[in-house]
Amino acid sequence: MSAGVGVDLENLWIRFGDFVAVRDANVNIKGGDFFSFLGPSGCGKTTILRAVSGFLDPSEGNVLIGGKNMKGVGPNKRPTALIFQNLALFPLMKVWENIAFSMEIKGASAAERRKRADELLEMIALEGQGDKLPSELSGGQRQRVAIARALCAEPHVLLLDEPLSALDLKLRQHMRTELREIQQRVGITFIYITHDQGEALTMSDSIAVMRAGVIDQIGDGKTIYNDPATPFAASFVGENNVFRGKVKQVSGDRVLVQSNRSGELLARVSTANVGKMKEGDSAMIFIRPEALELAKTGTEGDHYVSARVVNEEFEGNVFNIFMEGDGGKEIKVSLPNHGQSFDSHKGETMTLRYDVKNAVAMPAGVLATE
Amino acid sequence: MPRFLKDFLTRNGTGPGLVMLGLVLFWTVGLIILPQLSMLDFSFRPNLPPPEIGGPKDVYTLENYKYLVYGPEGGGQAYNAVDLMVFFRTLVAAVCVTVFNLILCYPIAYYLGQTKGNHIRVLALMLIIPYWINEILRAFALRIIFGETGVLNTILTGIGLFDTPFDFIRNDYALYAGLGYAYILLMIFPIYNVIESLDHNQIEAARDLGAPWWRIHWRVVIPYAKPGISSGCTMVFMLSAGALAAPQILGGPSSLWFTQLIYQQFNDSSDWPQGAAYAVVLLVTCILLVLAIMRLFKVNMGDIGK
Numbered sequence: 202m203s204a205g206v207g208v209d210l211e212n213l214w215i216r217f218g219d220f221v222a223v224r225d226a227n228v229n230i231k232g233g234d235f236f237s238f239l240g241p242s243g244c245g246k247t248t249i250l251r252a253v254s255g256f257l258d259p260s261e262g263n264v265l266i267g268g269k270n271m272k273g274v275g276p277n278k279r280p281t282a283l284i285f286q287n288l289a290l291f292p293l294m295k296v297w298e299n300i301a302f303s304m305e306i307k308g309a310s311a312a313e314r315r316k317r318a319d320e321l322l323e324m325i326a327l328e329g330q331g332d333k334l335p336s337e338l339s340g341g342q343r344q345r346v347a348i349a350r351a352l353c354a355e356p357h358v359l360l361l362d363e364p365l366s367a368l369d370l371k372l373r374q375h376m377r378t379e380l381r382e383i384q385q386r387v388g389i390t391f392i393y394i395t396h397d398q399g400e401a402l403t404m405s406d407s408i409a410v411m412r413a414g415v416i417d418q419i420g421d422g423k424t425i426y427n428d429p430a431t432p433f434a435a436s437f438v439g440e441n442n443v444f445r446g447k448v449k450q451v452s453g454d455r456v457l458v459q460s461n462r463s464g465e466l467l468a469r470v471s472t473a474n475v476g477k478m479k480e481g482d483s484a485m486i487f488i489r490p491e492a493l494e495l496a497k498t499g500t501e502g503d504h505y506v507s508a509r510v511v512n513e514e515f516e517g518n519v520f521n522i523f524m525e526g527d528g529g530k531e532i533k534v535s536l537p538n539h540g541q542s543f544d545s546h547k548g549e550t551m552t553l554r555y556d557v558k559n560a561v562a563m564p565a566g567v568l569a570t571e
Numbered sequence: 572m573p574r575f576l577k578d579f580l581t582r583n584g585t586g587p588g589l590v591m592l593g594l595v596l597f598w599t600v601g602l603i604i605l606p607q608l609s610m611l612d613f614s615f616r617p618n619l620p621p622p623e624i625g626g627p628k629d630v631y632t633l634e635n636y637k638y639l640v641y642g643p644e645g646g647g648q649a650y651n652a653v654d655l656m657v658f659f660r661t662l663v664a665a666v667c668v669t670v671f672n673l674i675l676c677y678p679i680a681y682y683l684g685q686t687k688g689n690h691i692r693v694l695a696l697m698l699i700i701p702y703w704i705n706e707i708l709r710a711f712a713l714r715i716i717f718g719e720t721g722v723l724n725t726i727l728t729g730i731g732l733f734d735t736p737f738d739f740i741r742n743d744y745a746l747y748a749g750l751g752y753a754y755i756l757l758m759i760f761p762i763y764n765v766i767e768s769l770d771h772n773q774i775e776a777a778r779d780l781g782a783p784w785w786r787i788h789w790r791v792v793i794p795y796a797k798p799g800i801s802s803g804c805t806m807v808f809m810l811s812a813g814a815l816a817a818p819q820i821l822g823g824p825s826s827l828w829f830t831q832l833i834y835q836q837f838n839d840s841s842d843w844p845q846g847a848a849y850a851v852v853l854l855v856t857c858i859l860l861v862l863a864i865m866r867l868f869k870v871n872m873g874d875i876g877k
Contacts, residue, residue, distance in 0.1 A: 255779075256775060256778075256779075275778075276775070276779050277778050277779065277780070278781075281779070282779060282780065283776070283779045285772045285775070286772075287770065289770060289772035289773045289775070289776040290776075291773060291776075291777070291790075292795075293795060294790075302777070302782075302790075306786060307781070350780070351780075354780050354781060
């Protein structure tokens with residue numbers, strides 16, 4: 202199997218008429234990495250993928266694969282293979298013919314093609330299914346055939362356009378593990394497009410969070426989740442509670458914010474925003490539901506929040522409490538289920554405590570749900 | 572009552588179901604099968620003056636079919652060379668028109684089917700609107716283009732390509748162009764219909780896997796479009812083999828189309844049995860030819876209906 206090569210996007214702009222689909226994207230993807238573009242639909246992530254695969258010419262900037270500029274190189278000449286959202290298997294060809302299609306183009310004999318297809322079928326645990334038609338396979342099996350077909354072309358970079366979105370939840374979770382395993386076995390670069398943060402977090406070495414054509418943040422899953430760079434990244438990846446207010450005092454990476462509803466809150470400035478916050482600025486603080494815990498009612502201080510409970514739900518692994526929050530949005534608290542009893546506190550005012558390092562502050566901006 | 576009939580009646584209600592069924596039966600049996608059977612019957616009878624019909628001389632005979640092969644009795648020739656030649660030339664020409672039409676229409680159908688945008692509707696409209704004009708008028712329009720002092724000759728001699736006007740009509744170019752043009756829609760639309768439903772990702776997938784454009788057509792688009800191609804080809808072949816107006820108007824004086832012979836027998840010689848025999852031979856040969864070719868390209872009858 203060929204080794205993975207790096208992919209670089211340099212000042213990439215893609216416009217459709219007046220509409221800017223991708224705005225000045227700069228990304229360096231290391232060879233052999235599992236890299237995800239994560240963002241809501243219409244954020245330009247598929248457009249980037251099409252530019253890497255060669256189906257679309259950038260309006261400005263360059264796509265480099267393995268250090269080589271791909272300008273003017275067609276999709277059939279690039280060392281990439283694309284897995285389509287709907288897989289796009291050829292319905293009239295048998296499974297093995299599908300897999301070996303790229304070899305057929307290179308003029309390999311039927312025996313050679315069959316041999317290679319059988320090897321790949323074994324790798325994806327579909328031995329002996331080569332003579333079926335794609336329509337005779339299940340969704341997950343077709344998924345694996347699409348991967349085998351792409352791998353058969355021996356690409357240096359595999360591009361995946363939300364390939365799991367058509368599968369049901371169980372299968373999707375199973376395929377996550379499987380995709381990651383395949384990637385580690387073949388060692389080539391995977392570029393993965395998804396709107397599902399769970400997929401991105403579980404599989405990727407690196408993630409780029411995209412919003413409206415702009416890349417907000419690039420980092421590994423832990424960084425994106427624990428240290429988001431923008432309000433969008435903070436609110437799009439995982440669940441988050443937002444507290445708005447004005448900066449009252451800054452010292453190093455600690456900031457004291459006069460919140461609109463919850464008094465003064467102390468928080469840590471997210472790494473990307475250190476030095477960018479000053480007194481009087483509008484600010485947002487993000488605290489994850491699992492970073493909040495119940496405290497003694499009436500306790501006050503710069504890392505306590507008090508609010509009235511409006512709803513409660515039992516989810517199994519966690520007990521969720523919803524409280525009156527800022528700007529019509531509720532504060533969600535997830536308490537892990539250790540088998541303790543959960544008393545209902547509906548209507549009561551309760552106090553929550555958080556660790557300052559888990560409260561991330563940044564200049565106010567656009568949230569994902571707005 | 573067979574199952575499908577029962578289902579059909581419960582789905583549509585007994586009353587409306589019976590009406591629909593009756594209409595379809597009337598159409599297929601009353602308007603198609605019975606007249607054809609009577610033609611078949613005609614073709615096996617001698618051409619008799621009306622008083623003798625039903626008389627002792629009115630017996631089944633193969634004479635009309637023999638005439639096509641051997642010519643008139645005592646005609647001095649071993650075979651009816653003239654009519655047989657016309658027959659085979661008609662078939663070969665119809666095949667050529669079909670192939671030519673396919674080559675011309677496949678790219679158009681592909682473009683229409685795989686391109687998005689409003690201009691596609693405009694293009695389709697531009698293909699359809701000329702067909703509001705009567706077939707005979709369209710044939711005459713082509714005569715104006717291809718005639719000795721026609722548009723084409725004026726241009727070609729004007730730019731000095733030919734010294735003297737080229738006789739497109741005597742050389743049958745006008746006829747082939749006319750036949751090709753007459754059935755263009757019947758070729759384009761079945762293919763367009765199928766190609767429109769082809770997922771564009773499949774074309775991109777093939778390209779992404781390294782296939783050059785011709786290979787994509789050969790391995791992905793054409794196999795997918797096969798039902799459309801075969802139904803288009805069948806219609807164009809059947810209709811051009813059976814065409815009458817275009818050969819009549821655009822054909823050269825020396826070249827006859829087989830349908831013209833049939834027409835002459837029915838109309839000019841009032842020999843219905845003879846005409847019926849010729850028509851039956853043409854029909855049966857065309858059907859056999861189509862079936863053979865379908866077999867060759869592994870097309871099922873069910874695909875044609877798609």
